[in-house]
Amino acid sequence: MTNDSELSFTCPIPHAAGANITMAHGGGGSVMNRLIEQIFRSAFDNEFLNQRHDAARLPLDAKYLAFTTDSYVVQPLIFPGGDIGSLAVHGTVNDLAMAGARPRYLSAGFILEEGLETDLLERIVASMGRAATAAGVKIVTGDTKVIDRRGNDGLFINTAGVGIIEHDLVIAPQSVQPGDALLVNGDLGRHGIAIMAVREGLEFETTIESDSASVAGAVLALLDAGIEIHCLRDLTRGGLVSTANEIAEAAGRTIHFTESAIPVRDDVRGACELLGFDPLYVANEGRFAAFINPAHAERALAILRQHAQDTEPACIGYVTDEAIPRVTLESAIGATRILDMLSGEQLPRIC
Amino acid sequence: MCLAVPGEILSIDESNPVIRNARVNFGGVVKEVSLAMTPEATVGQYVLIHAGLALGVIDEEEANQIIEDFNTIAELNQAEGAQP
Amino acid sequence: MKFVDEFRDRGKAQQLAEAIRHAVTRPHTLMEICGGQTHAIVKFGVDELLPPEITLVHGPGCPVCVTPVELVDKAIALAQRNDVIFCSFGDMARVPGSRLDLLGVKAAGGDVRIVYSPLDAVKLARKFPEKEVIFFAIGFETTAPANALAVYQAHELQIENFSILASHVLVPPAMEAILSAEQCRVTGFLAAGHVCTVMGCTQYEPIARKYGVPIVVTGFEPVDILRGILGCVQQLEQGRAEVTNAYARAVTHDGNHAAQRLIDTVFEVTGRKWRGLGEIPNSGLGLRPEFHAFDAERRFGLSTITAEESTECISGAILQGLRKPAECPAFGTRCTPETPLGAPMVSNEGACAAYYRYRRHVTP
Numbered sequence: 001m002t003n004d005s006e007l008s009f010t011c012p013i014p015h016a017a018g019a020n021i022t023m024a025h026g027g028g029g030s031v032m033n034r035l036i037e038q039i040f041r042s043a044f045d046n047e048f049l050n051q052r053h054d055a056a057r058l059p060l061d062a063k064y065l066a067f068t069t070d071s072y073v074v075q076p077l078i079f080p081g082g083d084i085g086s087l088a089v090h091g092t093v094n095d096l097a098m099a100g101a102r103p104r105y106l107s108a109g110f111i112l113e114e115g116l117e118t119d120l121l122e123r124i125v126a127s128m129g130r131a132a133t134a135a136g137v138k139i140v141t142g143d144t145k146v147i148d149r150r151g152n153d154g155l156f157i158n159t160a161g162v163g164i165i166e167h168d169l170v171i172a173p174q175s176v177q178p179g180d181a182l183l184v185n186g187d188l189g190r191h192g193i194a195i196m197a198v199r200e201g202l203e204f205e206t207t208i209e210s211d212s213a214s215v216a217g218a219v220l221a222l223l224d225a226g227i228e229i230h231c232l233r234d235l236t237r238g239g240l241v242s243t244a245n246e247i248a249e250a251a252g253r254t255i256h257f258t259e260s261a262i263p264v265r266d267d268v269r270g271a272c273e274l275l276g277f278d279p280l281y282v283a284n285e286g287r288f289a290a291f292i293n294p295a296h297a298e299r300a301l302a303i304l305r306q307h308a309q310d311t312e313p314a315c316i317g318y319v320t321d322e323a324i325p326r327v328t329l330e331s332a333i334g335a336t337r338i339l340d341m342l343s344g345e346q347l348p349r350i351c
Numbered sequence: 352m353c354l355a356v357p358g359e360i361l362s363i364d365e366s367n368p369v370i371r372n373a374r375v376n377f378g379g380v381v382k383e384v385s386l387a388m389t390p391e392a393t394v395g396q397y398v399l400i401h402a403g404l405a406l407g408v409i410d411e412e413e414a415n416q417i418i419e420d421f422n423t424i425a426e427l428n429q430a431e432g433a434q435p
Numbered sequence: 436m437k438f439v440d441e442f443r444d445r446g447k448a449q450q451l452a453e454a455i456r457h458a459v460t461r462p463h464t465l466m467e468i469c470g471g472q473t474h475a476i477v478k479f480g481v482d483e484l485l486p487p488e489i490t491l492v493h494g495p496g497c498p499v500c501v502t503p504v505e506l507v508d509k510a511i512a513l514a515q516r517n518d519v520i521f522c523s524f525g526d527m528a529r530v531p532g533s534r535l536d537l538l539g540v541k542a543a544g545g546d547v548r549i550v551y552s553p554l555d556a557v558k559l560a561r562k563f564p565e566k567e568v569i570f571f572a573i574g575f576e577t578t579a580p581a582n583a584l585a586v587y588q589a590h591e592l593q594i595e596n597f598s599i600l601a602s603h604v605l606v607p608p609a610m611e612a613i614l615s616a617e618q619c620r621v622t623g624f625l626a627a628g629h630v631c632t633v634m635g636c637t638q639y640e641p642i643a644r645k646y647g648v649p650i651v652v653t654g655f656e657p658v659d660i661l662r663g664i665l666g667c668v669q670q671l672e673q674g675r676a677e678v679t680n681a682y683a684r685a686v687t688h689d690g691n692h693a694a695q696r697l698i699d700t701v702f703e704v705t706g707r708k709w710r711g712l713g714e715i716p717n718s719g720l721g722l723r724p725e726f727h728a729f730d731a732e733r734r735f736g737l738s739t740i741t742a743e744e745s746t747e748c749i750s751g752a753i754l755q756g757l758r759k760p761a762e763c764p765a766f767g768t769r770c771t772p773e774t775p776l777g778a779p780m781v782s783n784e785g786a787c788a789a790y791y792r793y794r795r796h797v798t799p
Contacts, residue, residue, distance in 0.1 A: 204381060204382040260445075271377070271380040274380065332444075333448035335479060335480025338792060348525045349354060349526045350577075351474070351498060351499060353470070353628065353630065355577070355629045369591055370588060378436040385554060385584065389693070397437065401629060403581060407632045409684055410683065413683040416683075
């Protein structure tokens, strides 16, 4: 921290770390330490991180832990309704919530590309700190690497998360039963469309923002109320249909939706119509599907409504008694079709 | 080859007549498109947009007529003893 | 959404299905030539509402399905050049050429961009004057005005770094090719509504007369498609063979004159090779001599690129409605959506891809 010989790399103002990330910021020396101090520690400040150890020493009082990891490479780094930092917190927190765990601690690994604007990094890290606080988790350990300039996105984040499991339910596809009600906690398709709205060549004016948010509060509320949850899965890439197919495959059951019950906002639908997208396949970042005992559906919906921010949870389908792994849909006109996985991402089409 | 979507014209920019840019609303999402092939289109009308270009103005009367026609179909179905 | 939701109404759809059931007294085979209509039929399950006497056949109405392999190879060759930004509609991104597809070129470092409109490609040309910007101009008559406008705009603005790789095809010649085939089983057509928004209905009148088939101009929402089918069935049952318009809110008898004039200014009718159908005379559009500077094939000397279609693929017979995908020996084994041999398996609207999805779930 006091080795001033490396000051020659940096211009002291306006940012002590310099306007851009350089290789020195990954060098392990005082330049890197200054970066970590000013940008990371100040945003993530907590008693575990402040121990400044190679590993965080954490008290845990649970028989079972949930543990997950995810890496985030989204482009653009900042999008309507969020950024790669808040996404990295919400995504990992939500994965823990899908196990029915109370999220507690996250790690955060950063790969920075030489040339990344320091102001941008600071903005994203600050956003991450806020997201963590709002989600009730602490970022207790981390890592920073700098790679040489290669004209890429500039920033990649990995977060791993630990949560404690305070219930006895086996929340997994194997617990899914015929007759289970399928609930979602809000309208679909916002994240994918928000990203699309800012991608070059596909721009349109819109106030659609990503739905990136923590769903842990909603899930824990369901558990606290004694809702018999059989399975949870968040709806990310590939949308509702991909998730449903994964569960159907793992559970060996048919999942049936009613199209008219699936909530999609008008403007999201408008954007989908324009691009030729199906909202059921569009990515979400703050939505999950819950397979529950149908007798608890009404109560569960009421709880989800309490935790819903300007959206409407809904019961959109059920698990049939057929032991065929597939997803079916009753379309708007009353015909039934099969909803298959797409082999790749949806692209704007004219046909 | 035929994905075309109806949208409502919100505003027209006449400064570039070759392209005739306009802002068109699709259920709350607004996109800039060209009205070059629909010189008669005006603000408030609905146009059919394909690949960034309006192909024609929606004939609202015809659209409404179809809806009315359904009463006729329902009557026909009933006359033949079918369930409506 | 206005003018969309009303035509996805369940009650109206059921009413129309009922009317069709009542009208039918014998089997009929109807063909639609439009990927958009195929997509809507599959998406909403329209065919499920039809009586068993009606067979719906999906014709060569998807520009993806009919673009020859060698043209895809030319697109790939262009996209691989360092000085090129290659722009395309999303539809073509995964169509395999002889070895790669456009997304594969992107993965290998090529500057391939998916755009919503050819006008966006012109914007890119203005933004990056040091690059050659090429647009993959596929489509039927519906897309011709947009492609023509892009070239026209580039011409007016004297943009020197913009060109198109043209693969434009026309519907009426394809219809005639199908109807004049000996084994043709099609007895009625649903004409692609948005093609007719541009071109009007007049081109179909001589075809209806010559071959004695009803042709109903049809839209794309489930209610529109059912109205088109009903109109076609009523004509067949009454022994009529006329062109009628079941999409009057978007189609007039003469079409869009401004669009037709622009197409005629920029393009001329040429022969075109259709994947699976072979060369059909006067079935495509090519740039007129005064616009040859915007023709990527001429600009970049691509005439030496030729390619062979897969000998196993029977897409020609499929596209004409003569064979079903399940009758193809490679179907589901050597040819799947992940490893397609031909276009009908690549495109989501393709008959083979659609069959593949349903076949896997047929309860034994």
